[in-house]
Amino acid sequence: MPERLRLPEGITVREAVAGLLWLVAITIAVFDQLFESSGGLLEPTETSNAVRLAVLAGVALLAALLLAPRSLPRALIALPVLALALLTALTFIVPAWVPTEPDQVTRLGLLTVAYTAITASAVVFSARFGALPVLLLFVLVVTVAGGLGLWGYTQVESTFAGDNQGDLVPQGPLAYRNALALLSAAALIPLGRWALADGRTATSAAISVASGLALGIAAIVVAVSLSEFGVFLSALLVLALLIWPGPSLGVSPQRVLPPLIGAGVVALAAWITYRKLLPLPPERDDIRLTLMLLLVAVTPALIWGLTPLVYRVPEKYTRRAGYGLIGLGVLALFVVALGPGLPTGSAELRGNYYEVILDLLYDEPLAGVGPGNYLQNAYSSQLLLFGTNTSFAHSIPGEAWVELGLAGLFASLLLYVGAFRDAWLKRSVPDAALLAPFVLGFLLSGLIDWSWHIPAVTALWATALGAVSGVSRVAQGTRPGAESGAGPPGGVSSPG
Numbered sequence: 466m467p468e469r470l471r472l473p474e475g476i477t478v479r480e481a482v483a484g485l486l487w488l489v490a491i492t493i494a495v496f497d498q499l500f501e502s503s504g505g506l507l508e509p510t511e512t513s514n515a516v517r518l519a520v521l522a523g524v525a526l527l528a529a530l531l532l533a534p535r536s537l538p539r540a541l542i543a544l545p546v547l548a549l550a551l552l553t554a555l556t557f558i559v560p561a562w563v564p565t566e567p568d569q570v571t572r573l574g575l576l577t578v579a580y581t582a583i584t585a586s587a588v589v590f591s592a593r594f595g596a597l598p599v600l601l602l603f604v605l606v607v608t609v610a611g612g613l614g615l616w617g618y619t620q621v622e623s624t625f626a627g628d629n630q631g632d633l634v635p636q637g638p639l640a641y642r643n644a645l646a647l648l649s650a651a652a653l654i655p656l657g658r659w660a661l662a663d664g665r666t667a668t669s670a671a672i673s674v675a676s677g678l679a680l681g682i683a684a685i686v687v688a689v690s691l692s693e694f695g696v697f698l699s700a701l702l703v704l705a706l707l708i709w710p711g712p713s714l715g716v717s718p719q720r721v722l723p724p725l726i727g728a729g730v731v732a733l734a735a736w737i738t739y740r741k742l743l744p745l746p747p748e749r750d751d752i753r754l755t756l757m758l759l760l761v762a763v764t765p766a767l768i769w770g771l772t773p774l775v776y777r778v779p780e781k782y783t784r785r786a787g788y789g790l791i792g793l794g795v796l797a798l799f800v801v802a803l804g805p806g807l808p809t810g811s812a813e814l815r816g817n818y819y820e821v822i823l824d825l826l827y828d829e830p831l832a833g834v835g836p837g838n839y840l841q842n843a844y845s846s847q848l849l850l851f852g853t854n855t856s857f858a859h860s861i862p863g864e865a866w867v868e869l870g871l872a873g874l875f876a877s878l879l880l881y882v883g884a885f886r887d888a889w890l891k892r893s894v895p896d897a898a899l900l901a902p903f904v905l906g907f908l909l910s911g912l913i914d915w916s917w918h919i920p921a922v923t924a925l926w927a928t929a930l931g932a933v934s935g936v937s938r939v940a941q942g943t944r945p946g947a948e949s950g951a952g953p954p955g956g957v958s959s960p961g
Contacts, residue, residue: 483532505920544883563835587931646695677765688732833870
């Protein structure tokens with residue numbers, strides 16, 4: 466076989482074909498849901514997108530079987546996969562004693578079947594090819610969704626932007642600002658790491674510029690989306706980087722600070738520009754769009770300009786400055802969330818959601834009210850507390866308990882334990898550690914929000930979860946942690 470067509474060492478033609486089939490199926494599945502109405506969030510009885518996702522997940526599972534027939538049974542008993550499988554089974558079993566709309570059961574059942582299959586197949590795939598392809602897919606989705614969200618945000622009227630209590634916010638094809646902010650915040654660390662470049666090769670420079678542009682998009686989304694959780698997760702990730710960078714980065718925190726500081730400057734400039742100086746005027750979206758493009762374009766140059774300046778400062782001082790800035794940011798966040806005179810303060814609102822959950826559990830703590838039946842059972846309690854209604858419980862464990870009974874609570878807690886355990890065990894593995902912020906951030910947001918009801922987000926998360934769970938603990942080969950500062954590696958991680 467010619468050198469340029471030669472497969473990576475140890476990879477057979479069958480494995481390469483199966484791996485490519487898996488990657489194509491997963492990519493189509495995620496982007497199909499992404500550009501479905503509201504990221505795939507349709508009416509409870511609309512099953513079309515669930516059928517498509519389940520079919521593509523089945524293709525991915527068959528590809529995993531072709532890739533490693535002996536590994537798939539082991540993947541099916543991985544703790545996160547078992548938890549998802551239990552949630553799937555309960556979705557079909559609970560309606561046996563609780564009246565539930567059949568189409569609603571079909572849709573929710575197919576979605577959970579798809580998430581289970583995607584996670585299991587990703588375990589097999591990443592054990593052979595590493596987590597890098599999944600990480601690249603995640604960054605691609607974030608960049609596309611964030612870019613569309615920011616474009617819509619600059620327009621007088623666009624389906625990619627929405628209204629949040631009178632404020633225009635970017636939401637992209639997901640049609641939900643908090644989901645877009647979650648994805649963007651989780652991408653900051655990998656994009657910041659890849660934005661480093663030594664400038665020795667054209668490839669390194671191209672990767673650095675592309676990552677810097679994507680980093681600018683993600684940072685601006687977090688800044689202007691008015692998502693408290695997005696800001697909190699961003700601060701939490703940077704704080705974790707400063708306290709414990711982890712060997713997966715391969716560099717000191719000081720080396721990653723220039724991209725993150727540059728992203729912070731761009732984000733602050735965007736917030737001042739679009740929140741204070743240029744509130745949306747009629748028929749002037751051309752100015753807003755031009756300024757947005759300029760802010761994104763300047764991010765790589767800002768990173769390169771800041772790098773020598775930051776490196777001249779002793780690391781202990783850069784860490785202290787980072788702690789101080791993060792502390793101020795988090796303090797400002799909690800002032801906004803908990804401040805007096807804010808009737809819709811975020812913390813108070815989330816507390817009300819849990820109060821509704823407790824009211825429902827008081828009436829039915831064991832058997833559950835049926836999958837998808839939260840709203841009709843919470844209607845009166847929500848009107849009393851909110852004066853309005855929301856379709857979801859804003860809590861994965863809470864909603865699982867209310868709808869699927871005590872067994873649903875057990876399954877959801879098992880999912881949390883499995884995901885956090887795997888992320889901890891793979892904390893030193895290249896690429897997997899950079900996916901962990903999304904895997905864990907999704908679950909943390911699932912304690913106060915409802916982004917998991919958006920199939921595009923959850924399908925992508927299931928893929929990342931399986932990749933983190935399945936990747937080998939022993940990392941070899943090229944990786945973003947190289948001290949040279951080059952961007953993402955061109956190869957794949959060693960098979961596990």
